[in-house]
Amino acid sequence: MRNDTSNTNVSPSRARHRRWVPPAAVAFTLAWVVLAVAVNRALPNREPVPPGDAVEVGGAVVTDLEGWTLDTAASDLAQQIVLDKGDQVLLISYHGFGREASGDDAWQGFEHLLSASTAREGGIALGDREPLQVEGAAQGEWSGLHVADRAGAAFVVTADDGLEAVEGTVLGPLQSSNTDIDAALAVVQSVELLSNMEVL
């Protein structure tokens, strides 16, 4: 006689539970995700930035945002904001390095990060770096950028002390005009790093 010391004598109610709990768990999870998606989609996720308003992202303030719309679903004021205007999407992110970094270090780190985050889209192609005049920062640079079927620019703006930076991209269709990119870079030029302002 095979004598199981453990599992053969489970009460009928517990055996029933073991049958219905797994499919119920799957149904519960699916229902929850579907509900979360539905509620998320039902709410407006775009908010025009009123003329004259500034948006603070991390330790930086972006001021010249007239005509841009803030993507509230994709933005997080602690780290990054996503804005769009027509078919241009502008991503501005704030980074604290935790140590002093040169403009080159900041650019290389950003390029590395951008390559990794776009790896599934085939990576990036960056043009030559050019200086970008930003009043509220020590150093600004930008270059042309291609990611899959989108084109635009990448930029890095570092603080005087080299401890923080504002970085980001503007991307639109391949046939985007220089005017579109210039409009986005004008926003970047309005960035003020709060640490620089405190020094002033």
Place this chain on the structure above:
Amino acid sequence: MTNAVLAATPVTAVRRPPVRAASLGFWVFSAYLLFGAWTLWKDFGAIAGAFPAVTAVNLLFLVVTSTVGMWLARRVLRPVQAPPLAASWLAVGWGALAATGLALILNSLNQSTLSEAAGLQFAGRWGAALTAPIDEETVKLLGVVLLAAVSSRLVRSAADGLVYGALVGLGFQVAENLVYGFNQVAATGGVGSAGSAFDVLVIRVLGTGYGSHWAMTAVAGAGIGYFVGAAGRPRSRRLLVALGGLALAMAMHFQFDSPFLDGTVWESLLKPAVNLVVVMVAFVLVRRRFLARWREVCAEETVSGALRAGEAQVLSQRHARRRSLRRIPSPARSAVKRLQTAQLDLLENRVPDMEPPGAAEQLRAAIAERRAAIRWA
């Protein structure tokens, strides 16, 4: 010294493994694990490949914290005996893969919904405190619920629920550390990310780790264990305890993530300490109840003959069992160990007081059979 030899009588009692791949619960559980692993890979695979130093730091912390944490949880949080190793891994795996994967999806959706509904300022300040307790506590607890469906031997009491909850929470905690480590790459713009990830991980492990996810899910898990194990109590009461455990875990999580005391030294000292106190109170209550019932069952089984005088005391403590086995010569040691295992099975089955009456008879017969296999000289 007592001398014992193994008799020629074959032992027919067979003990099934606690985790059985034949159950639907196991396959559903495994599907969730795969889904969670895929989600993590999708979100962090490219960053992990591009920043190998960060990945190495992350993996080092993951291995060390999960190994030490799992040893501590299994050794300290379950009276009498540790939960089965395979089931412990399943619990940690649920937390690290399934719960983390689901939480990444739900947190992202619900955070963005909160931003849309209440504005970015409010969401930035309160988003984590309002979304994570609901999303994360629920998906973590789902692991304990599913473990109870994998095998009826895993979650049989509040004590079981507490330890499996702690293991699920531990898995979640180490995977969340990994996520935070990789998020540091983005936060630092890819500059000096390994050092920065190291700093964050040290704070999360040594600074707040003692009162984080493991503590929250242990409390919620104890509620599920009570619901499953306290079969003699009214269903409404059991449900109330289970929901109460989940609500308490959510409250612990809320205070942990809330902006109260933000930026002060009290934030990292007080918040995890509150959670540690709550889980310790739950642990003491659960342990006391478990051991009281354990002693009752031991006394009854001593009368029934399944246990002999003095055996209850030996069986009730890990080191006493080990010490008693060490005194027995090796040829008979495995037979005595099998006897102890059968006795523990009987006692563990009877503690929740939910098995049909016939079950205990079969377990007692198995003990008698195993005892007969040992001839004492």
